[in-house]
Amino acid sequence: MSTSPAPVPRHGLEVDVRLEDRDVELALRLAPGETLAVLGPNGAGKSTLLATIAGLLRPDRGTVTLGGREVSGPHAWLAPHRRRVALLSQEPLLFPHLDVLDNVAFGPRSAGAGRREARETARRWLTEVGVEDLAGRRPGSLSGGQAQRVAVARALAADPDLLLLDEPMAALDVSVAPALRQVLRRVLAGRSTVLVTHDVLDALLLADRVVVLEAGRVVEDGPTGDVLTRPRSAFAARVAGLNLLAGRWEDGVRTPEGRLVHGSVVGPQPEPGQEMVAVFRPEAVSVFDHAPGGSPRNVFEVTITELEPAGGVVRVRAGALAADVTTRAVPDLDLVPGSRATFTVKATEVSVYLASANPT
Amino acid sequence: MTRVRAVGLPRWLLVPAALGVTLVLLPLVAMVLRVPWTDFPALVSGESAQEALWLSLRTSALSTVLCVLLGVPMAMVLARTSFRGQSVLRSLVLVPLVLPPVVGGIALLYTFGRQGLLGESLELLGIRVAFSTAAVVLAQTFVALPFLVLSLEGSLRTAGERYDVVAASLGASPSTVFRRVTIPLTLPGLVSGAVLAFARALGEFGATITFAGSLEGVTRTLPLEVYLLRESDPDGAVALSLLLVVVAVVVIGATRQGRAPR
Amino acid sequence: MPARARRIAGLVAALALLAGVPGCGADDSRTLTVYAAASLQAPLDELVRDFEAGHDDVHVTVSYAGSSDLVAQISQGARADVLATADTVTMDRLVAEDLTDGVPAVLATNTLSLAVPPGNPAGVTGLADLARDDLTVVVCAPQVPCGAAAQRLADLAGVRLAPDSEEQSVTDVLGKVTSGEADAGLVYRTDVLAAGDRVEGVEVPEADRVVNDYPVAVVADAPQDRLAADFVALLLGDTGRRILERAGFGPPR
Numbered sequence: 001m002s003t004s005p006a007p008v009p010r011h012g013l014e015v016d017v018r019l020e021d022r023d024v025e026l027a028l029r030l031a032p033g034e035t036l037a038v039l040g041p042n043g044a045g046k047s048t049l050l051a052t053i054a055g056l057l058r059p060d061r062g063t064v065t066l067g068g069r070e071v072s073g074p075h076a077w078l079a080p081h082r083r084r085v086a087l088l089s090q091e092p093l094l095f096p097h098l099d100v101l102d103n104v105a106f107g108p109r110s111a112g113a114g115r116r117e118a119r120e121t122a123r124r125w126l127t128e129v130g131v132e133d134l135a136g137r138r139p140g141s142l143s144g145g146q147a148q149r150v151a152v153a154r155a156l157a158a159d160p161d162l163l164l165l166d167e168p169m170a171a172l173d174v175s176v177a178p179a180l181r182q183v184l185r186r187v188l189a190g191r192s193t194v195l196v197t198h199d200v201l202d203a204l205l206l207a208d209r210v211v212v213l214e215a216g217r218v219v220e221d222g223p224t225g226d227v228l229t230r231p232r233s234a235f236a237a238r239v240a241g242l243n244l245l246a247g248r249w250e251d252g253v254r255t256p257e258g259r260l261v262h263g264s265v266v267g268p269q270p271e272p273g274q275e276m277v278a279v280f281r282p283e284a285v286s287v288f289d290h291a292p293g294g295s296p297r298n299v300f301e302v303t304i305t306e307l308e309p310a311g312g313v314v315r316v317r318a319g320a321l322a323a324d325v326t327t328r329a330v331p332d333l334d335l336v337p338g339s340r341a342t343f344t345v346k347a348t349e350v351s352v353y354l355a356s357a358n359p360t
Numbered sequence: 361m362t363r364v365r366a367v368g369l370p371r372w373l374l375v376p377a378a379l380g381v382t383l384v385l386l387p388l389v390a391m392v393l394r395v396p397w398t399d400f401p402a403l404v405s406g407e408s409a410q411e412a413l414w415l416s417l418r419t420s421a422l423s424t425v426l427c428v429l430l431g432v433p434m435a436m437v438l439a440r441t442s443f444r445g446q447s448v449l450r451s452l453v454l455v456p457l458v459l460p461p462v463v464g465g466i467a468l469l470y471t472f473g474r475q476g477l478l479g480e481s482l483e484l485l486g487i488r489v490a491f492s493t494a495a496v497v498l499a500q501t502f503v504a505l506p507f508l509v510l511s512l513e514g515s516l517r518t519a520g521e522r523y524d525v526v527a528a529s530l531g532a533s534p535s536t537v538f539r540r541v542t543i544p545l546t547l548p549g550l551v552s553g554a555v556l557a558f559a560r561a562l563g564e565f566g567a568t569i570t571f572a573g574s575l576e577g578v579t580r581t582l583p584l585e586v587y588l589l590r591e592s593d594p595d596g597a598v599a600l601s602l603l604l605v606v607v608a609v610v611v612i613g614a615t616r617q618g619r620a621p622r
Numbered sequence: 623m624p625a626r627a628r629r630i631a632g633l634v635a636a637l638a639l640l641a642g643v644p645g646c647g648a649d650d651s652r653t654l655t656v657y658a659a660a661s662l663q664a665p666l667d668e669l670v671r672d673f674e675a676g677h678d679d680v681h682v683t684v685s686y687a688g689s690s691d692l693v694a695q696i697s698q699g700a701r702a703d704v705l706a707t708a709d710t711v712t713m714d715r716l717v718a719e720d721l722t723d724g725v726p727a728v729l730a731t732n733t734l735s736l737a738v739p740p741g742n743p744a745g746v747t748g749l750a751d752l753a754r755d756d757l758t759v760v761v762c763a764p765q766v767p768c769g770a771a772a773q774r775l776a777d778l779a780g781v782r783l784a785p786d787s788e789e790q791s792v793t794d795v796l797g798k799v800t801s802g803e804a805d806a807g808l809v810y811r812t813d814v815l816a817a818g819d820r821v822e823g824v825e826v827p828e829a830d831r832v833v834n835d836y837p838v839a840v841v842a843d844a845p846q847d848r849l850a851a852d853f854v855a856l857l858l859g860d861t862g863r864r865i866l867e868r869a870g871f872g873p874p875r
Contacts, residue, residue: 079528079534080525080528080529081528081529082531084531087529089526093526095541095545106540111531154530155529158529474802474803490758569789573760573787573788573798574788574789575785575788588763588790590694591688591690594694
């Protein structure tokens with residue numbers, strides 16, 4: 001089905017910047033052809049990162065290097081339109097005064113191609129994303145999913161060295177997001193891409209590597225599988241659907257609240273006082289309306305904060321902790337936000353490892 | 361099917377609304393009632409009337425073109441950049457909106473007049489502005505320019521920069537973005553601004569009579585002709601006034617029609 | 623709804639105040655309203671002071687404007703007691719509508735003069751110069767009285783006028799000359815005198831042959847008809863003549 005030439009992955013990215021007034025200080029790299037997912041809560045600096053790469057913001061200090069060329073730095077500045085960095089955001093933002101074909105032909109035309117040649121390129125990309133039949137339509141008459149596919153084709157038709165995707169599926173209906181994700185999976189293969197997302201599926205299916213931003217800093221950086229199965233930040237754990245408690249090693253993980261969490265250590269045996277995390281799945285947590293008998297190793301007295309359905313079970317949240325229970329259990333245990341409950345988890349279900357991937 | 365508005369109009373609003381409409385329409389009706397219809401064709405087809413109408417249309421069209429050429433860049437600078445003193449500059453640029461046109465005419469005289477700021481240098485170059493058709497166009501442009509700038513700047517701000525950013529990320533140079541994205545997206549604002557400017561230029565009187573003088577075929581536009589005729593031929597003045605109203609309504613109506621398909 | 627009624631009453635009262643509804647003041651002085659051609663302003667202001675000095679409880683308000691405007695306003699119902707215009711044609715319109723009390727009397731005459739900027743930079747010496755191509759010449763439009771007079775004068779002198787602008791009024795012509803935009807303009811003698819240093823007059827010998835009459839009349843049904851007659855008498859009497867002549871006006875023919 002692929003009619004377009006496979007991109008030659010020769011353009012990597014290096015970012016090492018500081019923006020004082022936003023309190024953002026970021027350093028990351030992207031290997032040529034790699035897709036990097038950027039995760040993080042709102043306000044963590046994800047948009048700032050994209051804007052800096054795209055050339056919409058000029059950092060106070062540091063450099064942005066694209067394909068070995070410094071595009072932003074103390075002595076270098078390349079205007080956005082010369083960077084060959086295409087930006088695709090939540091909203092498709094198709095030019096309303098152009099039809100679909102001319103929207104996609106916009107990039108090639110701007111690069112100097114003739115009208116016919118540009119339209120040919122555009123048609124090829126429309127076919128590539130599976131919407132060649134929409135070529136003559138006006139953007140206003142498209143559905144959200146169709147429009148976003150066209151936007152993808154438009155970004156790719158500009159033949160960018162780097163693609164920036166800012167939550168491309170966030171504004172889409174859940175029913176059409178999977179199809180677009182499949183399209184992206186196909187077209188992003190081998191293409192240098194930075195993908196900002198909230199969705200763990202995007203990271204799993206599209207990204208080779210994940211960085212997690214918190215408060216303007218990179219807090220995790222690693223292969224997608226590692227970050228999502230062995231999260232070290234609260235945000236990554238939440239995205240991955242895991243419970244994470246951080247603390248210092250005391251023959252268990254002593255949290256700042258004074259809890260001692262027992263589990264099985266993964267990796268090297270920690271030294272006392274070392275920063276550790278204890279991670280366990282919500283399904284491994286049992287919920288009681290009274291302190292249980294017997295002696296499970298980990299017992300947490302909690303106040304329920306939230307209940308949400310999660311595919312056949314109900315996820316019970318109590319602050320940073322989550323437990324999955326059957327739907328039946330909710331009335332039986334009288335679980336409502338504000339009620340007291342006891343969470344227990346067996347030590348064998350808890351993985352304990354170093355909080356920093358590269359301890360100094 | 362009857363559409364019901366969720367929030368109805370407070371009924372008392374209709375009273376001042378009707379009063380407002382009356383205030384605008386009644387004088388027009390009164391004028392139409394005064395038109396000597398049997399003589400009307402003769403009154404508006406007289407040579408001086410035709411000269412004045414033709415001069416008005418020519419100069420207003422030219423002023424509108426000048427307004428577009430100068431006003432679009434001004435609106436872009438005001439809407440798309442920020443610099444110290446920008447708000448002050450904006451207020452100053454819009455001054456002709458609130459300035460009595462006669463005052464504008466005096467200011468233009470002190471600028472382009474024989475003894476004006478630029479006038480003396482222009483005189484040395486052999487260029488006389490005062491008492492020429494160019495003076496009419498200058499006066500009209502002076503008073504009409506803010507209408508275009510204001511209207512387009514509003515449009516530019518409403519449209520925002522999101523599409524511009526997308527276009528740039530697709531490799532379009534600032535000039536390409538301006539030509540292929542910004543202007544097409546704000547075209548409705550530009551058109552309505554140009555129509556306002558044209559209408560204002562067509563009705564311009566005070567600055568013209570002060571700065572350009574009044575000579576048939578050269579500087580005596582339709583409003584000046586109306587004002588002059590009022591002295592000697594009130595019927596002719598009424599007939600020409602109606603002609604002016606009709607021209608203005610046709611221009612405004614035509615452009616509204618052109619861009620209100622929905 | 624008394625509260626709302628009070629509010630509305632307050633609003634009406636406020637509007638009435640703004641509009642200056644008559645009958646609110648406890649002033650029993652009489653007001654004489656005079657409509658006069660703008661060119662009469664200087665001598666008339668003086669005569670008004672005279673008149674007020676001789677009539678203790680009388681206040682005179684004068685509205686100066688172009689003669690046509692004044693006539694139009696009165697025929698549309700404006701309340702005026704006395705009307706003085708700058709030519710008989712406009713006054714005759716009011717007479718034709720039967721809106722004057724009796725036959726208008728001529729209170730003064732005026733003749734045209736050339737006005738040039740101070741120092742006479744273009745070296746204008748007479749009417750013949752008005753045909754020079756290198757001069758910027760401004761006159762009144764033939765449709766207004768001063769323009770009609772200018773045309774007649776030019777015809778008598780055998781000069782072909784080629785003006786750069788035909789203005790609406792003498793004031794507009796004078797403005798173009800004082801600002802230096804025009805090298806010469808045709809205005810009334812009185813205008814040259816009133817303008818003082820801002821223009822120079824160039825006497826035109828032929829001017830005496832084109833004389834403009836300034837008629838004055840009491841308006842029909844004048845609210846202050848007796849005072850109006852007194853005021854007209856003052857204008858036509860010795861004091862009036864003296865003051866008008868000092869302003870450059872000629873005696874009635």
